[in-house]
Amino acid sequence: MEFLENPIVTAVAACAVTAIAMLMSRNVGKKVSTRTKVSKAGQEKPNSHLCNHTKIFEEQVVKVSENVYCAVGYALANTIMIEGPKSIIIIDVAESNDAARDVMCEFRKITDKPVGGIIYTHFHADHVGGTEVFLEHAKDGKPENVPIWAHQTTGARMLQFNSIMGPIAHYRAAHQFGMYLEKPALENCGIGPRLRAGQNESVSQVVPTHVYSGKHEDIEIDGVKLRLIYAPGETDDQTVVFYENGKILFAADNFYESFPNLYAVRGVPNRDTMQWARSIDIMIETHPEIMVPSHSLPVVGGDEVNRRLVNYRDAIQFVHDQSVRHILARRHPDEISALVQLPEHLRSEEYLKEFYGTVGWSAKSVFAGYLGWFSGFEEDLWKLTPGDYADRIVKMVGSTSKVLQAAEEAYAEGDLQWALELCTYLLRHDRGDTKRAQELKIDTLCKLANTQISANGRNWYMTTVAHQAEGLEIKVSPEQRTKAVSNMPHTSMWASLQVRLKAEVVDGKKHSLCFKIKDPQSSWTLYIRNSVLHFVNKADDQADVIVDCTDESLRRLMANPASIAGSWVTGKFRFEKGSMASFAAFFSNFERGL
Template structure:
């Protein structure tokens, strides 16, 4: 088992007919170091299978490194939902990337970055080597023989809906993915995740408890040995999850505001163990996530049904204070014993006066003071990264090279579907157009329709003659990706004869200008 090489662990199982890898970490670089370390410890032999426990990048992106010297018929196992879950990430990838930079402290200088919560660090310059699964778990559990070893693959939704665990009954060993680790669980991730069904998580832990494993091997932090200890730890872990859920629902049904509920919900003394210390997840955030899971964004306060915008509220608060000068005086005073108000008030000033140096100074001090008080690495990293962003010392946008790597790994339909979220409706919402893109190297047509302010994308192996097309483009997929990444010019490509546009380059330019470009660092 490799711990400390990456954010997640990677696990090697020596099976009768070869090796099995459970989880591959977030990059080829980390996976290569792990494979080298494994090889110095055991005879790795041929890797016959990889098991992805779930879709998160720190579990799937290093696969290529493990398979370079293996045969082509390697089994790659995952839950059937994994691919859809990964594609869902692409929808919000721009903002999720920036927020993940903050949560994991990826850009924090070494003196400030202690760790990334449940692992040492996440590297921003990671190289990706994800390989899609070719074996899918489609049931609640399935008995399989993998590399000659009899295992049971078990669906254990928790941190993600597609999560699977591995039970080796012969060894009384359960590989529990991210359903258990040495911290209060991350029932909500501040980088931005869909609401996690926390009671499904608790029930997954019940599944594991029922097996009475002697060895519990998580994909983060160290394994645990001992049937009774494991059973007792799992019991407290699942009870902590249920407590947060049930007590949140209790107060929710009394029409209490989610902020007040989150302050009220606490673990009992019996649950305050080292295994449930809030190093990674937070009871406070988790309670808010449970509320949102059941009720959504509206907190029931009628004044929040059609509220002022953020900037409008900030402007009025500053007016009540007597102006920015007096708001800053109050914020500076609050730094002594009311950090929340100092941070909020200085933020209000900056929303209206973005260059106010005194408000910037106060907010910076508040952020650093908040960071110093945190137990959770996630919140500490987020406060410190936000402080450095405000100071102009770091840029959390996706690096250009990482964008290039991502785009180059996409198929035409995947990339064009992302255009939907880049459509500039203010400039092009009045248009009614259909564009046909033909990629001869893929032998695939992509049709992009602008209609009623939305983008519709259809891919086909055949030309759709029934459509009234306003723009007809023929180019290789490689060249088109270069256009998107601004690595080459359509004009130069057209002059070389590698691009055909029936309606002319001006029409293509106008069409592509309807889609915003992602900002990179």
Template sequence: MLISNGKQKLTSFTKNYKEAVIEITSGVWFVFGVGHSNAIFIEGATSILLIDTLDSLERGKKLANIIRNHTEKKVKTILYTHGHPDHRGGAGAFSESVSEIIAFEPKMAELEKTAFLKDIQTLRGARQFGYALDDNEAISQGIGIREGVVYGEQRAFVSPTTCYQQDKVIREIDGIQLELVRLVGESEDQMMIWLPQKEVLCCGDNYFGCFPNLYAIRGGQYRNLATWINSIDFMLSYPAKYLLAGHTALIQGKEKIHEVLTNYKNAMDYVLNETLKGMNEGKNAEQLASEIHLPAEYADLPYLGEYYGCVEWTVREIYAAYLGWFDGNPTNLHPLSPEQKASKTVKLMGGKENVFAAAQTALKDRDYQWCLELCDLLIQIDIDKTILEVKATALEKIAEYETSANGRHYYIACAKELRNKISKEFPDNDVVL
């Protein structure tokens, strides 16, 4: 979301991630702010059950030390709430003692031949998470402190030894009763863990302390919003006294948990219903993305700020998932190529000089989105150093308005890429803005 004090809002939100190790109830510890994600460890009769392992080997070792400071028992069992690397990157720190690693198979398999997209998804993922940015540029990763990989740390993945295909599993491990449920949401393999003896519900990434990433700008398969809403409804059916999520702080008290999860679910349901309603009225994705916003009853809640996901991106993703790329306008069945459209548009606007002057004026007037769109018209016709410099500057400026850490990273990372391109391809020309 672009607002005048976007950077300040994101910076303020990031201050929530202070390191803490809390015994929330007898034998259950919550590790918060040590890694990009959280971890939970549970004391069994003779061993420790560990839920998630943080995001790097180095942080996994720190987690192992934390566990040793509270008990002499070894980690024998690991449960992955899901397969994202920030939740299992520290698993190698426990290889010598662990005997079982439990996970769920994805409910829906990844699209075949997705591997062909490895390069572009890696590039876009690095931009989204700000891997090439310093701490001042990146601030945070929205839902937690920055991943250890940005500081040169290594991931140490260990594959699950037990991977369930059914939706629900009841087990007792070392005296601890566990109900494991596959609840699709942030991912297709998301695991909810209910500890009935402790009244503790571990929900992985199906709840964040901010608006969720219902669409990841790095690209990926549709995260079925209706299914995610149903998953939250299912979580609400449990009498949890403690809610432990994969990235946000502890939520305590049955009434508070019910209130938070209900608002979270209702906000997602509002975006889905309003988007589908507008689609049915014949509106296109861009119209809806500009019109649909969270009502104040949700937008003003501290746990629904757009610091990670974004309502605007979600609306576009819902449109594409339900109706595909075609917006119903026959003009768009066989549009001009981007180059043809840019050439004709720039000519109609009086030529490249006029458009470039307008882009410079927009930059000075802080009309950064318009500046970027004008630059893109010119870049389609001819890649010129001065245009690239103006675009890079506009990207840096608009990043200061972005509340989403992902969006902020993407703007700044692309600006840095443009400046690198300028220095390599146009080394001898000065730029005057």
């Protein structure tokens, strides 16, 4: 803010920026962490099955048929190219512009035809993050002429995805996918080699231009006839694509070479397992000769494709049915998780091994989907907090040293889960010297990581090691936050504020703030009342603070609080009522981190 010449203006602006920064991310002005190898990761080899699974993600462009190609291994998800007479059609665009650029470089070795159309199979970031790169290759340099097809709900889901959960969604996704890890800590991500959506990756956010509704839609792009089929499974907007020429089924994320991720540990709404199974029935009815998943390698041969799809949907139904069977027997969800196991003839299939989804976690998800959080056991109605439980464990055993001794013995005996839990009790109890408990916990996590066939489990353990032992910071970068806010609907912006209101601070108070926005024109008033934030899409001239601003300056503020000074001085952000101090006071009622 050196450009502010008036010292009074500078002082007021600095005060306001400091207060508003309490709402925004802590990342501003800080160096963002990059990937780490984890110093302890190479001491033992990872699970041999997981290591062998890495081989299928070797970078290659697979020629599926005379005009269909699948790029595998360049990103978490595959990118598929269908070559038409005069242009190419792209199905799924990878998770970042950098990954998409690598893929396009490989496709350019096959053809120099322009991009004539794009299809999103669903809204997940690893399928929609590289669009800008492919649009650069539009015919006559006109990206506006490239149709982007998807289900009618995909665009809204892209814009709303994680807008409320924001920082915690990033934190948990970083753990599941090992986003900050390198070899040897990172072996793979279960459905791809790695997720290229870290701090240094540029990400597109381009919503569909063409949508369909109903059970299916027949489209034609450059003479290529495709059927878009609504098949909700891993997501509710899932689209599989059938290409009659060659009887090729593009399976999206409803099939990949791993037990399906019926529950993602990064945190997702309930996934309807039986709906997923029914969608695979729809896929089977297309009678494909070739299946091209959006993760892992294509499957060739009608009989083999059918066999895999039948086994896959039956494995999903098996987990659902047996979980419900144990629910009806009034068993605890943790018991159900341990009891449900696929039959041997299914779990021995390579494409049903638990590289990504796991049967145990899925069984718990089935329970929660039907019955919610409560186990049905009275001791779980009002459970002790983890800290209180830890204190009682230590008190019962007699001392922290005895708990530590028990943890050491468990570790030596290979009882790693118990060792981890005992170490965690000691750290939560937090009395005296906890250094050895922390060291033992890290050693235990490393050993547990190497037992995991689940890439998600391994990545979670290893990321925890990097975070707790090596100081890894897991945060959304300023660039990523700016990109997200620039496309976020105002309603999502305000909804993000609602869940960051510090109720204990505003208890019994009323505050109001009105934004009168131009370019484009709209008005929003935010009310704090009854310790909640309420917002309406209209101006209130009686609000405590009224701000006239451009949409651009508002979004810059929400992404980077320091921008308010420049917007204020240039007239893009001015007060019709109130002051910078009262504006800052309003935002001081919220937690940091939009």
